[in-house]
Amino acid sequence: MKRIIRDRKVRQFHQAKWDEPVIFELHRSGERGVIPPGTEAAVATEVGCAEDRIPASMRRSTAPALPEIGQAKVLRHYLRLSQETLGSDLNVEIGQGTCTMKYIPRINEMLIRNPRMTELHPFQDVDSVQGMLQIFYNLDLAMREISGMDAFSFQPSSGTQALLAMASIVRAYHDARGEGGQRDEIITTIFSHPSQAATAAVKGYKIITLHPDEDGFPDLEKLKNAVSERTAGFVVANPEDTGIYNHRIREFTDVVHAAGGICYYDQANANGLLGITRAKEAGFDMCFFNLHKTFAAPHMCGGPATGALGVTEELKPFLPGPLVDLDANGRYVLKEQGASSIGKVRSFHGVAQTVLRAYAWIMSLGAEGLKDVAQIAVLNNNYLYHKILQIRGASAPYIKGRRLEQVRYSWKQLSDETGVTTEDITRRMCDFGLHYWTSHHPYIVPQPFTLEPTESYSKEDLDEYIQALEHISNEAYTQPEIVKSAPHSSTVHRNDESSLDDPKQWCITWRAYLKKTEPKLQEQK
Incomplete structure (x- = not known):
């Protein structure tokens, strides 16, 4: 039987559709x-x-x-x-x-499904969970080495919760020094994650947002003009969500420190940094990593995930507790924090299953393996970057040729020339069984799409994704209605998003839905 050779990688896909009720x-x-x-x-x-x-x-x-x-x-x-x-x-x-x-090793999933893990309870006596406490302790040591920080808490159940905890520590630190009332401003950047500004605002801070220079880097001169005796802290992602790494970051943290502020680091985008650069050398006082991203655990829609929160020795008293410690007898204990602690940011002291997955991943790779992760993630991203810039209608704003582990691209040219939007392409990608993300709102980059290949994917995987984008670009220029009317073979449908900014129309639970719809049904009767 003659073997059929596929000449392209765009897969035909048709997903099951069920008219399934709630x-x-x-x-x-x-x-x-x-x-x-x-x-x-x-x-x-x-x-x-x-x-x-x-x-x-x-x-x-x-x-x-x-x-x-x-x-x-x-x-x-x-x-x-x-x-x-x-x-x-x-x-x-x-x-x-x-x-x-990225790919999560399935052997690690088997580990967390072991009855000795699934039957753990946070109220167990510490003598009955010495093995798990040892893993918490050892992961703390590993994260210290990776970041340069002096202590870690695994209590936050997401990156956003870790950001909230860090904003809380900034507040507690300045209150302890008698400057809490004076220092009421947090500085961030427009291409950092929106949660950075949101969590600081929840703590009562005024937010100052830095916009980039012409190359896409945070503007250092704008930072110098923004700092003052009112500066409480500076929070930034580096690389930012554009994938641009600020190689002058130490100058930024020095400026903030000179003004008396605390610098804290969103390291959700850390896949390209492991074993290469650390928060300590960049001058940060705090940082967090998403174990459910960089360290190969499931995302879990914000929980039970883990935002591993690390601090310098000076800020350790403010960490949420309890922390796992080793006593003089070689016994692992849960050590409560003192009066300076910000208190718990969630129940107990961390998601044991997520901690075990991350620990297993780190131990299986070792120091050199973690560095390989970063190098392959950057290699994959730059291969993707090079190929996508050859697709008609696609571009990547700001500096050329210096991106780390992801890129925020733009379809502005394609949209101007064909009328096809990035949201249209989102739905068309579903027809090929592929996912595609635009960006956070507001769309600072016009018609954006943000891709992050990580280290998990092969050149063949990347080529399949690239060819799907090429295929859709060709459709946009030759048969745009195919893209505009997508999806054609997926369960995804076209939503009316006009209600997203109106809380009165939100129905987060079934009970809320009934409360809002039953009066309308009665009126119709």
């Missing part, structure tokens, strides 16, 4: 998946009524409105939803710019 709409009173046996009479006599053990003030007046569904129906529901979902196990996931979605 699980609450599947509710049928009386349906059950499992009917547990009743309590034995002798046990009931001995124990009594469980509800009587709950204080009256804590008892519900009505049962929770949970859906009642048969077992087979539940299975069908979630399997159908899974068929409508793409992820890094199914497709080339380089379209998750700034989110560092």
Whole structure:
């Protein structure tokens, strides 16, 4: 039989589509998946009524409105939803710019599914979890080496929560020095993650945003003009979400320190830095890494992830606790922080499964392996960068030829010439089983798309992604309606996003949805 040679890598793809209702709409009173046996009479006599053990003030007046569904129906529901979902196990996931979605070693997934991990409980006596506490402790030591910091907390469950914790530490530090009322400004940059400004604002700070110079670097002169006796801190990503690395970053931190401010570092985009540069040498007082990005653990939609928060010795007393320590007898203990601590930013002291995954990944690679990760991530990104700039209608604003682990590209030329937008291309990419991300709002780069190939993907993977973009570019110039009317073979549909800026139209939960829709239904009747 003659072998068929594929001459291009653009895959035909058709995803399952189910007209699947929300699980609450599947509710049928009386349906059950499992009917547990009743309590034995002798046990009931001995124990009594469980509800009587709950204080009256804590008892519900009505049962929770949970859906009642048969077992087979539940299975069908979630399997159908899974068929409508793409992820890094199914497709080339380089379209998750700034989110560092990469391959997660499946042996590490097996580790965290071991009953000795799944049955851990944070209230266990420390003597029964010495092995897991040792992993927390050793990961702390590894992260210190990677960053140059002096102590780490793994309590934050996301990068944004780590940023909030760092803004809290800035507040506590200046309050302790009697300057909390005076220092009320945080400086950041427009191409850093929006969470940097948002979390500082939550702590009551006024936000000063630096815009880039003509090459895309944060403007040092603007920083010098911005700092004052009111400066509490400076928070920045480096590289920023454009992929541009600020090689003068030490000058920035020196300027802020001279004004009495604290410098803290968003290292979510750290895939291109491991083993090459560290937060300490760049002059930062704090930094965080996303274990669920750079260190090969799942993202988990903001939790249970981990934003590993590291600080210098001077700021260690302010860290959230407890921290894992080793006592004089070689026993691992949970050491509570003192009165200077900002307190907990979430329950307990970290997600053990995420910590184990990251620790296993670091130990399997070693110091040289981590450096290889950074070098391959940069190599992959620059290969992608070179190829995409050859696609008709694509560009990459700002400085040329100096990008690190990702790039924020632009389809402005293509959009001006064809009317096809980056959102149209987002939906068309779904027809080839590929994901693609635009950027944070507001769109400072016009018609943006942000790609981050990481070290996980081969040249063949990158070529498949590049050819899909080339294919769509050709469609935009020859048959633009195909792109504008996409998707054609995916579950993704065209959303009316006009309600996104109106909280009155948001329905975060099923209960909120019912509250907002039932009055309208009554009016219609």
